[in-house]
Amino acid sequence: MGLLHLSLLLLILSSQSLVQPLRVYIDGAEGNDSLECLNSSSIETPCQSLSFVSKNLTQKHFVVIEILGDVLNLTRAVNFTDYFNLTISGSGSSTTLHCNESDAGLAFVRVVNLSIFSFTVQNCGAPQPCNIHYHYLPVAVYVLDCSNMSIHNVDIILSNGTGLSIYNTNGVVEIMDCNFINNSVANPSTTTSGGGGLYIDFTTCLPGIHESETNCNHNSRYAISNCKFIKNSAYTNQQVKNFVPPSQQLSFPRLGKGGGLYVSFGLDATNNSFLISQCTFKSNKASVNAGGMIVEFFNSVTHNNVTVVETDFVENTCTQNQFSSGGGLLVDFMFYSQARIHGQIPLNNTFECHFSTFQGNRGSMGGGTAITVAKNGNVSFSTTISFSNCNWIENESAMGAAVFITPAIWDYTKEGYLPVPKFTDCRFESNSAIQKLEPPMAEGIGVNVKSSGHGALHISQVRVMFAGRSYFGYNSGSAIDLSSSVIDFAEESNVTFFNNTSHNGGAIAMHGSSMLQVRNSSTFLLTDNRAISRGGAIYFDFNAATYTAYYNCFISSPDFSRVNSTFIFMDNSANASVIGPANITIDSAFKEVSNNTVMVKGLSTANQGTTLTQDTGSAIAQEMGVIFAQRSALVDIVPTVRLTLGNTFMCFLIPRTYWTLTFVVQTELTGYVAARTTFHILNFSCLYSANFHCRVKVVPLAGHLTYFEGEHVPYAIAAILVFFFMIIIPPLLLVSYPLVFKLFGHCNLSETKPVTILWRMMPIQFLDTFQSSFKDKYRFFAGLYFLYRAAILALYVCCQTWLEFYSAVQLLLIAIITVHSVIQPHKERKHNIVDSLLFANLSLINAITLYYYYRTEVWGRFSSEVITNALAVTQAFLIILPLLLGITLGVIKWKLSRKKLKDYEALPSLQIDREISMEK
Numbered sequence: 021m022g023l024l025h026l027s028l029l030l031l032i033l034s035s036q037s038l039v040q041p042l043r044v045y046i047d048g049a050e051g052n053d054s055l056e057c058l059n060s061s062s063i064e065t066p067c068q069s070l071s072f073v074s075k076n077l078t079q080k081h082f083v084v085i086e087i088l089g090d091v092l093n094l095t096r097a098v099n100f101t102d103y104f105n106l107t108i109s110g111s112g113s114s115t116t117l118h119c120n121e122s123d124a125g126l127a128f129v130r131v132v133n134l135s136i137f138s139f140t141v142q143n144c145g146a147p148q149p150c151n152i153h154y155h156y157l158p159v160a161v162y163v164l165d166c167s168n169m170s171i172h173n174v175d176i177i178l179s180n181g182t183g184l185s186i187y188n189t190n191g192v193v194e195i196m197d198c199n200f201i202n203n204s205v206a207n208p209s210t211t212t213s214g215g216g217g218l219y220i221d222f223t224t225c226l227p228g229i230h231e232s233e234t235n236c237n238h239n240s241r242y243a244i245s246n247c248k249f250i251k252n253s254a255y256t257n258q259q260v261k262n263f264v265p266p267s268q269q270l271s272f273p274r275l276g277k278g279g280g281l282y283v284s285f286g287l288d289a290t291n292n293s294f295l296i297s298q299c300t301f302k303s304n305k306a307s308v309n310a311g312g313m314i315v316e317f318f319n320s321v322t323h324n325n326v327t328v329v330e331t332d333f334v335e336n337t338c339t340q341n342q343f344s345s346g347g348g349l350l351v352d353f354m355f356y357s358q359a360r361i362h363g364q365i366p367l368n369n370t371f372e373c374h375f376s377t378f379q380g381n382r383g384s385m386g387g388g389t390a391i392t393v394a395k396n397g398n399v400s401f402s403t404t405i406s407f408s409n410c411n412w413i414e415n416e417s418a419m420g421a422a423v424f425i426t427p428a429i430w431d432y433t434k435e436g437y438l439p440v441p442k443f444t445d446c447r448f449e450s451n452s453a454i455q456k457l458e459p460p461m462a463e464g465i466g467v468n469v470k471s472s473g474h475g476a477l478h479i480s481q482v483r484v485m486f487a488g489r490s491y492f493g494y495n496s497g498s499a500i501d502l503s504s505s506v507i508d509f510a511e512e513s514n515v516t517f518f519n520n521t522s523h524n525g526g527a528i529a530m531h532g533s534s535m536l537q538v539r540n541s542s543t544f545l546l547t548d549n550r551a552i553s554r555g556g557a558i559y560f561d562f563n564a565a566t567y568t569a570y571y572n573c574f575i576s577s578p579d580f581s582r583v584n585s586t587f588i589f590m591d592n593s594a595n596a597s598v599i600g601p602a603n604i605t606i607d608s609a610f611k612e613v614s615n616n617t618v619m620v621k622g623l624s625t626a627n628q629g630t631t632l633t634q635d636t637g638s639a640i641a642q643e644m645g646v647i648f649a650q651r652s653a654l655v656d657i658v659p660t661v662r663l664t665l666g667n668t669f670m671c672f673l674i675p676r677t678y679w680t681l682t683f684v685v686q687t688e689l690t691g692y693v694a695a696r697t698t699f700h701i702l703n704f705s706c707l708y709s710a711n712f713h714c715r716v717k718v719v720p721l722a723g724h725l726t727y728f729e730g731e732h733v734p735y736a737i738a739a740i741l742v743f744f745f746m747i748i749i750p751p752l753l754l755v756s757y758p759l760v761f762k763l764f765g766h767c768n769l770s771e772t773k774p775v776t777i778l779w780r781m782m783p784i785q786f787l788d789t790f791q792s793s794f795k796d797k798y799r800f801f802a803g804l805y806f807l808y809r810a811a812i813l814a815l816y817v818c819c820q821t822w823l824e825f826y827s828a829v830q831l832l833l834i835a836i837i838t839v840h841s842v843i844q845p846h847k848e849r850k851h852n853i854v855d856s857l858l859f860a861n862l863s864l865i866n867a868i869t870l871y872y873y874y875r876t877e878v879w880g881r882f883s884s885e886v887i888t889n890a891l892a893v894t895q896a897f898l899i900i901l902p903l904l905l906g907i908t909l910g911v912i913k914w915k916l917s918r919k920k921l922k923d924y925e926a927l928p929s930l931q932i933d934r935e936i937s938m939e940k
């Protein structure tokens with residue numbers, strides 16, 4: 021049976037080789053449209069127009085059409101339908117098909133073995149059906165339901181619409197040595213859409229004479245080589261934003277994507293492969309996504325492969341709104357939630373990019389590259405996304421200047437597994453993650469600013485792998501920005517972060533449950549990275565979450581028993597920093613191997629004195645020469661923290677909360693007042709296990725001390741004495757004035773015993789030194805001021821975040837102002853006014869700080885540097901305002917007293933008395 025099939029195939033091929041093709045010549049200047057030019061196959065009798073040939077040619081097998089001369093004008097749409105072995109050729113770049121009318125162009129429908137080569141198509145754009153709703157879009161060259169196509173040395177330029185659109189074309193397709201230049205909608209408006217250089221779409225097959233079962237969208241092989249896509253624009257309007265290509269059943273936003281090249285695998289497309297090599301995408305634009313190129317996989321497409329090799333993406337843009345992604349390239353896996361119910365999920369598809377460069381591209385998200393990934397229904401069905409030996413240089417975006425990776429926007433379900441994009445031997449250099457809002461978006465929210473964005477590489481809720489040698493240098497807005505994501509570094513990885521800058525986390529900024537997972541024999545060099553605020557090298561933040569949550573440490577490993585990876589920190593800086601060891605080796609003991617210095621700031625927000633017990637992670641922190649690690653328990657080392665007095669240090673142990681440590685020198689306490697120290701000593705923290713059970717209570721700022729045991733006991737007793745005799749008893753005496761008055765009587769103590777006020781040289785009662793300015797029934801207010809202070813200190817110790825602390829203080833100050841304004845406790849009205857104004861001033865100062873923390877911690881940025889500076893100046897003025905007013909009033913009072921004294925001395929009666937005394 022096999023030999024019979026082989027013999028039959030050879031017979032068919034041999035019979036085809038004997039068929040002589042019909043040759044038709046066309047010369048726009050010298051030709052003549054007649055039946056003779058169609059049948060003579062002679063160059064001496066050419067036809068004049070291509071439209072005449074397409075309309076009157078009866079033979080549709082083995083036809084060769086050769087275009088002679090320099091220019092052939094097209095005045096209408098030219099359609100070739102149901103051909104077998106059709107070739108159209110010109111004489112090279114000197115041959116131009118020029119469209120004189122706006123609705124002129126070429127169309128090929130159901131053609132098998134189509135060859136097009138050696139001419140230029142210019143100014144064309146015939147309306148062609150582009151979806152089942154019969155929306156028509158302008159296309160210069162339109163290909164539908166064809167098989168085996170070769171396009172060589174064809175330039176499609178200045179089209180009024182898309183340059184080349186290919187729908188449902190299978191078999192072997194070659195597009196080589198072609199140029200797609202300046203193809204766009206002529207006058208974009210609310211009623212026009214389209215444009216772009218090359219559009220390729222796999223949809224459901226349409227019935228056709230050459231259809232073989234249902235294989236229109238299966239087993240195709242595309243090769244796009246040595247092509248240039250320059251200054252093409254893809255545009256969409258609001259009315260036709262959701263359109264469906266031919267015979268498509270579901271509607272997706274399709275237009276306005278892929279300014280240079282659009283490749284879409286839809287519905288059941290299977291086992292198709294694309295090789296895009298040695299191409300250039302430059303200065304292309306898209307109104308929605310993917311200025312340079314887009315590759316889409318959606319619904320139940322499987323086993324499709326796209327490989328990009330030695331291709332440059334340069335200065336492509338998509339910045340129409342804040343959701344425009346993929347300035348240079350967008351790889352998009354997506355599906356509707358309803359599609360999952362029917363099993364329509366993209367599985368086992370592959371995208372690879374090798375030896376390619378992304379330079380100077382811009383997008384709102386993913387300036388160079390954007391990747392949206394959809395979940396696989398089963399881990400055995402894997403989708404592969406990989407980049408190797410690629411460079412991202414000078415790209416710009418608000419999120420992910422070089423690369424932006426996120427789950428698909430329609431993928432909200434929890435089932436399935438996300439694919440793991442992989443980067444091998446890649447370079448990220450001079451990319452700028454900035455917030456630059458342009459009209460109309462900037463006008464809509466009232467700002468037009470440029471500020472720090474989110475990472476040259478931004479990853480949101482996805483695991484990503486790095487292998488080989490990776491370099492991140494001179495990036496702004498953090499080299500890597502992680503949002504609840506994991507980067508898995510393969511064994512023997514070598515990663516360099518050099519001279520990156522950001523507001524928080526110059527090299528790496530991590531938020532949520534993010535993690536760096538390291539493997540054996542990996543090296544990380546972090547050098548000369550800078551942060552305006554916190555984390556010159558690494559910034560780690562678990563924002564607004566409970567400290568009882570159980571998470572891994574932000575640096576972890578699958579197996580700490582054998583991992584031996586090195587982190588080297590050199591000359592990283594932030595506004596406030598801690599100096600620690602320059603070389604840290606992660607192994608089973610987590611030993612210090614160097615006493616050099618490194619700038620480390622705000623690695624995480626954490627609960628003090630806490631360790632974890634999970635096998636897959638290790639939590640570490642340094643304080644007073646001790647390292648806490650869950651594997652190695654307590655390890656005494658030479659203290660590596662060196663701080664000037666009074667500096668603050670953000671440390672970490674467990675995610676989701678943080679604490680502030682005013683550095684404690686080994687021999688003495690520095691920077692603490694007695695009250696604050698007392699609160700810290702009497703406070704405690706829990707070491708939580710995985711089930712949120714408090715295993716043991718420890719001392720804040722010294723997690724190696726068990727609460728009220730051992731060394732902590734004498735400090736706790738002293739703190740209790742201070743707490744009662746210095747913090748509690750004095751204000752209680754003042755608050756409970758009537759009770760104290762009676763107590764003095766029972767103890768034979770005189771409350772009226774005078775106390776001399778030295779600067780006034782007058783005796784007053786003891787309690788009157790605090791209470792004399794208050795009305796008799798409100799004398800207890802004198803003690804409330806001490807309790808206010810104690811309450812603020814308690815909030816400082818107990819609140820888990822600065823945002824919580826300043827919010828609680830603001831509420832407390834509002835309550836204080838309300839009480840004092842309503843009750844008016846002072847005898848004199850001016851004292852009540854001054855009292856309320858002082859509390860109001862303090863409330864304004866705290867409100868500015870609260871606003872700053874809200875904008876920076878919750879929003880991650882400030883809207884304007886001018887506003888930031890204005891708030892800082894305003895707050896500084898409010899701080900010194902009471903002092904200035906006090907000095908001013910003091911000077912005025914002193915001058916008035918001097919004047920009164922002079923006036924008194926000038927009285928006549930006083931002068932007479934002086935004369936009498938002098939005579940005596």
